[in-house]
Amino acid sequence: MPDVLDVNDPCLACAIVRGATRPVGGVIARAHGLVLHGVAGPSPVPGWVVLSSERHVRGWYDLPPDAASELGPFAARVMRAQREVLGAEHAYAFAIGDVLRHFHLHLVPRYPQTPQRLWGRAVFDAPAADHLPAPALEDAARALSAALSG
Numbered sequence: 001m002p003d004v005l006d007v008n009d010p011c012l013a014c015a016i017v018r019g020a021t022r023p024v025g026g027v028i029a030r031a032h033g034l035v036l037h038g039v040a041g042p043s044p045v046p047g048w049v050v051l052s053s054e055r056h057v058r059g060w061y062d063l064p065p066d067a068a069s070e071l072g073p074f075a076a077r078v079m080r081a082q083r084e085v086l087g088a089e090h091a092y093a094f095a096i097g098d099v100l101r102h103f104h105l106h107l108v109p110r111y112p113q114t115p116q117r118l119w120g121r122a123v124f125d126a127p128a129a130d131h132l133p134a135p136a137l138e139d140a141a142r143a144l145s146a147a148l149s150g
């Protein structure tokens, strides 16, 4: 698969978890070896966030025990906040990892107004015309951060 930018050399997720790279939305929360941050790429939905392991591991199956135990409850808290604070109708979780080979779980809200062509995995293929401007994404990240720290 042709990639303009190699996200694995150096590893983009490692750069995000140590604060060397700031995705839109920045780092939103941290707990037990996991870091919640804005998605490192264009987004057609506000509040698309990613839970990455602090440690550089390939997949879910490689997570250290503390991160593995925290992953489910942490993801559930985030998805509840996407619904309760951002007004999402539903929230998806995707751990694919074919492009970036550092464990990360996408948590993607779906809103009542999200067009059906962007439902499910199609959100990854949203055309540029659907991408939201950074301020809308930053606002959603701040709202999630406030909800999760409360």
Ligand SMILES: [Zn+2]
Pocket: 011, 012, 013, 014, 015, 055, 056, 057, 101, 102
């Ligand atoms: Zn990494």
